[in-house]
Amino acid sequence: MPSQHAAKPVVDQIISARWVIPVRPRVLLHHHALAIKQGRIVAIGPRDEIHAAYTAADNTTLDQHVLMPGFVNAHTHAAMTLMRGLADDLPLMTWLNEHIWPVEGRFVSPEFVSMGTELAIAEMLRGGTTTFNDMYFFPEAAAQSAQNMGMRAHIGHVIIDFPTAYAANADACLQAAADLLPCLQQMPLIRQSLAPHAPYTVADAGLRGTRELAEAEQLPVHMHVHETAHEVEESLAQHGRRPLARLAELGLLNPRFLAVHMTQLDADDLTICRDSGLHIAHCPESNLKLGSGIAPVARIREQGIGVAIGTDGAASNNDLDMLGELRTAALLAKGFSGDPTAFPAWEVLEAATLGGAEAIGWGDLTGSLEPGKTADCIAISLDHPATFPVYDPVSQVAYCAGRDQVTHVWVNGQIRIRRGQAVDWEEQALFSRAQAWVKRIRDKDQNT
Incomplete structure (x- = not known):
């Protein structure tokens, strides 16, 4: 990381979480953060150190969440x-x-x-x-x-x-x-x-x-x-x-x-x-x-x-x-x-x-949270009756968490789901367009 006397590098965003599961290496990180620039992970480290080392236009803090690869x-x-x-x-x-x-x-x-x-x-x-x-x-x-x-x-x-x-x-x-x-x-x-x-x-x-x-x-x-x-x-x-x-x-x-x-x-x-x-x-x-x-x-x-x-x-x-x-x-x-x-x-x-x-040959790009890889990451809230108490966040994700607990999703550093809601598309409009196909399939199926 840069010295405290140098001008802090600017990144696009910093995401901080109560727990980070990078997958590789196989460690559970507490109170860590990711610095992201141009869709790539620049650094992973303790939350305070990342904020001290980088300036970000967008900061997301997830105090009751696991942050992990998508x-x-x-x-x-x-x-x-x-x-x-x-x-x-x-x-x-x-x-x-x-x-x-x-x-x-x-x-x-x-x-x-x-x-x-x-x-x-x-x-x-x-x-x-x-x-x-x-x-x-x-x-x-x-x-x-x-x-x-x-x-x-x-x-x-x-x-x-x-x-x-x-x-x-x-x-x-x-x-x-x-x-x-x-x-x-x-x-x-x-x-x-x-x-x-x-x-x-x-x-x-x-x-x-x-x-x-x-x-x-x-x-x-x-x-x-x-x-x-x-x-x-x-x-x-x-x-x-x-x-x-x-x-x-x-x-x-x-x-x-x-x-x-x-x-x-x-x-x-x-x-x-x-x-x-x-x-x-x-x-x-x-x-x-x-x-x-x-x-x-x-x-x-x-x-x-x-x-x-x-x-x-x-x-x-x-x-x-x-x-x-x-x-x-x-x-x-x-x-x-x-x-x-x-x-x-x-x-x-x-x-x-x-x-x-x-x-699928994309291990160089995604699948783990590592510097140099794309910021394809998700946040899962463990502040939920299904995952409380939390002794082992890894076990909670594997055996307890439901997809309704996924609150944030980033692909290539771009937010796609925020607080459980879709970004950049409207689901009801999607359903309405799909319903026309459903009617065609149902009507034809009933007539065969």
């Missing part, structure tokens, strides 16, 4: 928020084949994606998510919605064999991705990946094309893998090998590969995961609701495999609540393994923040 939702289909509650209590393939895919075939368009993504962003920001990793059609519409609403997003270009409103086949999807990549690179809050839907919806040719484009552009790959027992059985019958082994043979697996769900893993699968360096996006609530299975997180983590946490889409979860998701992930790991020390509070918080950022 959540990174490692797997979403944001636009599917428009289908929340449309088809519940069904197995995955029935849900997809008889309900979701038919509705998508009738209604999905850039306008649908924009509207659904805006709804998702409003929900995610209110719940403390500052970055989401998306997989859906018309990715340019999702990217524009995120950029407009000030949300950091990792946008996946969907690749799928069968015809959709977006593209005729996997080759057309890959061409659309190649064409769009330069356009989306101009958006400062957006990064991109290739998102082949699943091993059972993309043939070998499309997967090879994915690998080639990913290697040429140095892009991550984001894919549903080993989501259900049926998927694995079908792969054995059709290809003579489990899906992960097939993907490995095709050269897709590496540290830039994000495997979503992974509920069906044997010892050989875990070895493939470990040796390839891939990351896993754990979506416990969606998997539970669809009856797909439970990812063996304790065994995954024993192998040193990176774990992130995602909500999946609101059409299957049915919310985008990362606080709820990380709590479910922690408790499920303990219950499934029979080990109460599995996935403890510190580690599940890391999975929901820095683990997600590293899984």
